[in-house]
Amino acid sequence: MSTLSTVKFPFWSKQWIGGTWKEGASSRYETVTNPFNQEILAEIKLASKEDIDQAYQFAKQVQPSWANASAYERAGVLERAAEILVQRKEEIVNYLVQETGSSQLKASIEVDTSIGDLKYAAQYSFRLSGTILPSLIPGKENRVYRKPVGVIGAITPWNWPFYLSIRVIAPAIATGNSIVLKADSQTPITGGLLIAQIFEQAGLPKGVLSVVVADVQEIGDYMVEHTIPSVISFTGSTAAGRRIGEIAGRTLRKAALELGGNNVFIVLDDANIDQAVAAATFGKFLHQGQICIATNRIIVCRSVYEEFITKFKESTMKVKVGDPADPETLIGPLINQRQAQRIMDLIQQSLREGATLELEGKLEGNLMSPFILTDVTNDMAIAKQEIFGPVAAIIPVDNEDEAIRIANDCDAGLSGAVFSGSIEHGVHVAQQVVTGMIHVNDQTVNVEPNVPFGGEKSSGIGRYCGEWGIEEFTTLQWISVQKEDRQYPI
Known part of the structure; x- marks a missing residue:
């Protein structure tokens, strides 16, 4: 005491x-x-x-x-x-x-x-x-x-x-x-x-x-x-x-x-990549990713995969990490060391499973700067578990059918996002994702008082x-x- x-x-x-x-x-x-x-x-x-x-x-x-x-x-x-x-x-x-x-x-x-x-x-x-x-x-x-x-x-x-x-x-x-x-x-x-x-x-x-x-x-x-x-x-x-x-x-x-959630962020081949990158940066890193509706798995069609990674990495590197009292800071500390170590373990396990370290962050105390893992598959630890930290896991897919299949190959179903150049196309894909909430051409972190908030499955x-x-x-x-x-x- x-x-x-x-x-x-x-x-x-x-x-x-x-x-x-x-x-x-x-x-x-x-x-x-x-x-x-x-x-x-x-x-x-x-x-x-x-x-x-x-x-x-x-x-x-x-x-x-x-x-x-x-x-x-x-x-x-x-x-x-x-x-x-x-x-x-x-x-x-x-x-x-x-x-x-x-x-x-x-x-x-x-x-x-x-x-x-x-x-x-x-x-x-x-x-x-x-x-x-x-x-x-x-x-x-x-x-x-x-x-x-x-x-x-x-x-x-x-x-x-x-x-x-x-x-x-x-x-x-x-x-x-x-x-x-x-x-x-x-x-x-x-x-x-x-x-x-x-x-x-x-x-x-x-x-x-x-x-x-x-x-x-x-x-x-x-x-x-x-x-x-x-x-x-x-x-x-x-x-x-x-x-x-x-x-x-x-x-x-x-x-x-x-x-808990394992929320998907689907980028279709007709998406506005700049808008998708801006949304993914916000939805992934707000509050260090410690949000049940934060973006967890970023699923990107191969035709726009390299462009998305390049621009997302550039956007991520501009995110300020540090004292949360500073108005410029987006990523502050994780809640405790136990959570920080759990996330680091997920990263190391996924790298052993074949993921590529696109951007290496660092951990100083409870402060973790962003990591980006690419070439992720849905059976890797970083994709199977809710990350709850500033780590982006990017999964390449050949087409939207594969994107939907991977999105649904998960026990969770809380939030999600779909980016498409056509709103109705995006809605068509969104309707096929088994989740309580999903947002077309927006990121996964949305709350409003007049709409139903909740999830499916686990x-x-x-x-x-x-x-x-x-x-x-x-x-x-x-x-x-x-x-x-x-x-x-x-």
Whole structure:
């Protein structure tokens, strides 16, 4: 445990449970550091199973009154939270830069998308309408009501911590639920505690949102196994998602899972290569590639393969790597040394498997400059796994049929991109790629509040955002009303 004077943000040392800032009951502490310079940002006493139980109990207690609050009250909280984000944007961006290694660009995008989700989710409060349907029975009407599910348990990751937590919290509370969020212990400030403070400031009733920071080695599966939550929302790795899905299945509870991606970026022979290169550079290297929807496999038709490589290498070499606080920086630090070493191992294994090192980067601490591997095949390690780092893997193909086959020869299906000189040709190819999201003549990193976000295959179950977000956090109840005496056959 560090001395208080060495901690930059001593305020962020407590959990937000039931509307009270309190120390966690665990004997363990988490030291939160800046991944670029290792400065100690915060030190937090972690939550125990008892803290999580208390948070769920508070959530269960207050949820009925929150569900019965007027749509205007629920929407008002979300709208005020959005206003606070606008007012505090510079501060939040600064936190993201220091805690997550986000560039100024990425951090700004993250806050802006969070504002958009809050504003859009405020509309959900007015859309929990009922429907009256006809009946076969004389004198009867069928009413179908959309209702909140109750209590939601949410687990969010470290890479886009602020947005990925807002993306769950906003629709959950807009539709009348309460929620307990477990923020990643590597990014507890931007992943949850700062959000709790914002909603406290926005006037959210106590207990509707609790934020806990805990060590999975101590709490195990308790967030998911607890008997109170009706829905478990998880964003993270496919391996962890499978585990959570299994537990939810055993207990007959719904799981909303947004998991890993192995996203393709297809360059067809009629593509505008300059535009494709610009998009690939952004989609590959934004936030060091530490994004579930970042470009992972770049699939290029041979007729434009050499031109693409030459221009992509030139573009990549212009990308600034360094201090994420510098507005010119695009690539900042990886989150930790473990991730950095994993990526270096993937590179070395793929080179042994026959890939060509087109551009050799370097690793200094957590800072990795870009690598480009060419002559990659789909069975190499760098193509089979989600890289989550600034390494471009370029796969040559003979034609679009082969491009589609290779794109689909993967267990994941989250995002993708297709570049073509013809929009409809691009759409035709995009429709044949098995993925939840895909973008024609754009890169793979896209998020908007009014469209469905989610994946196919091992990239998850369910959809966030838009009207589809309402479905994840509500349930339907059929109430029939017999208005006239019914004649029974017995």
